[in-house]
Amino acid sequence: MVRFENVGLRYGMGPEVLKDVTFSIQPNSFQFLTGPSGAGKTTLMRLLFLQLKPTRGLITLFGRDVSSLDPDEVAVIRRRIGIVFQDFRLLDHLTTFENVALPLRILGKEESSYRAEVSEILHWVGLGDRMHVLPPVLSGGEKQRAAIARALIGRPEFLLADEPTGNVDPTLARRLLRLFIELNKSGTSVLLATHDIALMDQFDARRLVISDGRLYVYD
Amino acid sequence: MPRIIVLRLDASSPPDLVRLKRVLTDRIPTATLDDHRAWSRRLGAMAEGVLVAGLGLLALVTSATILSVVFATRAAVATNRTVVEVLHFVGARDGFIAAQFQRHFLKVGAQGGAIGGGAAALLFLAVSFLPGLATGMEPDAPSVLTWLQPGLWGYAGILLAVLLASGVTALTSRITVYRTLRMIQ
Numbered sequence: 004m005v006r007f008e009n010v011g012l013r014y015g016m017g018p019e020v021l022k023d024v025t026f027s028i029q030p031n032s033f034q035f036l037t038g039p040s041g042a043g044k045t046t047l048m049r050l051l052f053l054q055l056k057p058t059r060g061l062i063t064l065f066g067r068d069v070s071s072l073d074p075d076e077v078a079v080i081r082r083r084i085g086i087v088f089q090d091f092r093l094l095d096h097l098t099t100f101e102n103v104a105l106p107l108r109i110l111g112k113e114e115s116s117y118r119a120e121v122s123e124i125l126h127w128v129g130l131g132d133r134m135h136v137l138p139p140v141l142s143g144g145e146k147q148r149a150a151i152a153r154a155l156i157g158r159p160e161f162l163l164a165d166e167p168t169g170n171v172d173p174t175l176a177r178r179l180l181r182l183f184i185e186l187n188k189s190g191t192s193v194l195l196a197t198h199d200i201a202l203m204d205q206f207d208a209r210r211l212v213i214s215d216g217r218l219y220v221y222d
Numbered sequence: 223m224p225r226i227i228v229l230r231l232d233a234s235s236p237p238d239l240v241r242l243k244r245v246l247t248d249r250i251p252t253a254t255l256d257d258h259r260a261w262s263r264r265l266g267a268m269a270e271g272v273l274v275a276g277l278g279l280l281a282l283v284t285s286a287t288i289l290s291v292v293f294a295t296r297a298a299v300a301t302n303r304t305v306v307e308v309l310h311f312v313g314a315r316d317g318f319i320a321a322q323f324q325r326h327f328l329k330v331g332a333q334g335g336a337i338g339g340g341a342a343a344l345l346f347l348a349v350s351f352l353p354g355l356a357t358g359m360e361p362d363a364p365s366v367l368t369w370l371q372p373g374l375w376g377y378a379g380i381l382l383a384v385l386l387a388s389g390v391t392a393l394t395s396r397i398t399v400y401r402t403l404r405m406i407q
C-alpha cells in the first residue's frame with residue numbers, strides 16, 4: 004500500500020532530516036512510529052500525506068509513484084487517507100459538527116445525508132454533547148478527539164495519527180488507542196506516531212523508529 | 223468716442239472676414255478687427271482641458287479603488303490560510319476551494335459595493351430634490367449643483383462601479399487561493 008525506497012528529505016538548504024528511508028506498509032496493518040522529539044516523525048507523515056515531496060528516492064502510494072501525480076489526483080488520493088494533525092487544524096469558525104463533516108461536505112454531500120453518521124462518530128469519541136460548540140471553547144483533549152473524528156468520517160483506507168494521545172490523560176489515551184485498534188480491525192491501516200512508551204507497551208504492534216534521520220523497523 | 227453699430231451677419235453667406243480685416247488695416251493702419259473667434263476658441267480649449275483632467279482624475283480614482291479592493295481581498299484571504307490548508311488536506315480539489323472563496327468574496331464585494339453605490343445614488347437623489355436647484359430651473363445660468371445632476375448615465379456609472387468592485391474582489395480571491403495552494407503545494 005505504501006513503499007518508501009531510499010527516501011531522503013531536507014527542508015530548503017538545511018541538513019537531511021530523513022536519510023535513506025526504506026520501508027513499506029501493508030493493507031490492514033497497525034504500526035507505531037516513534038523516535039525522539041525533532042527526529043522527523045511529522046516530516047515522515049507529511050511525505051505520506053503528499054504535503055512534501057522527497058528530495059530523493061521513490062515513494063509509492065496506493066500503487067502510484069507520487070512524483071507523477073497532478074493536483075487533482077493528489078486530492079483524490081488524500082480522500083483515501085485520514086490524518087490527525089499534531090496541532091489538530093480545526094477551523095475555529097465552524098462548530099465541532101461542521102469540522103467533522105468537512106471531508107463529506109467537500110464531496111458535495113447534503114447535510115441531511117450525513118447528519119446521523121457524523122453525530123454517531125462524535126458520540127463514539129465522547130463528544131456527543133459538544134457537537135454545536137466552536138473549537139476555541141473545547142479543551143485540548145476534546146479538540147484532539149474532534150480531529151480524530153474528522154480523520155475517520157471518510158472511512159479512510161489509511162489513517163495517519165500524529166501524537167493523537169499527546170493532550171489527554173492516560174485513561175483517555177488508552178480509550179483512544181482502543182479506538183484505533185478497533186478501526187484497524189475493521190480494515191484500515193494505521194500509522195500512529197507517538198513518543199509515549201507506556202502507550203506502545205499496551206499493544207503489541209510493529210514499530211518504526213526514527214533515529215538520526217534513519218528509520219529502523221522492528222516487526 | 224466709440225460708437226456701437228449693430229450688424230446682422232447673413233449666416234447662409236458669411237462675409238469674408240479675412241478680406242475685410244486686410245482692407246481695414248490697409249485703409250486705417252490703427253484699426254483692428256476682433257470677431258471674438260479667437261476668444262471662443264480659447265474658451266473651448268479650456269473646457270476641453272477641464273474634461274481631459276476630469277477623465278484623468280476618474281481613471282486615477284478608479285485604479286486606486288481597484289488597487290485597494292485587490293489588497294484588502296488579498297489580506298482577507300491570507301488570514302484564511304488555515305481554511306485553504308485544511309480544505310486542501312481533507313482532499314478538496316483546488317478548483318473547489320477557489321470556487322468556495324470566490325463565491326464568498328463575490329458576496330462580500332457585492333455587499334460592500336451595494337452599500338457604497340447606494341449611498342452615492344442617495345446623495346445624487348437628494349441633490350436633485352434641493353429646492354430651486356432642480357434641473358431646468360435656470361438653463362442659462364447652470365450652477366455647480368445643476369452639474370451634479372447625474373442623469374441616467376450617472377446611475378449607470380454607479381452600477382458599473384459596484385459590478386467592477388465585486389468582480390475584482392471575486393477574481394482576486396480566486397487568484398490568491400491558487401497562489402496559497404501553490405505555496406502549501
Ligand SMILES: Nc1ncnc2c1ncn2[C@@H]1O[C@H](COP(=O)(O)OP(=O)(O)OP(=O)(O)O)[C@@H](O)[C@H]1O
Nearest residue numbers: 014017020038039040041042043044045046047089
Ligand atoms: N518547515 C520546516 N522547515 C525547516 N525545518 C523543519 C520544518 N519542519 C520541521 N523541520 C525540522 O525537521 C526536523 C524534524 O522535525 P519534525 O517536526 O518532523 O519532528 P518530530 O519527530 O515530529 O518531532 P516532535 O516529536 O517534537 O513532534 C526538526 O529538526 C525540525 O526543526
Ligand SMILES: [Mg+2]
Nearest residue numbers: 044045089165
Ligand atoms: Mg511532530
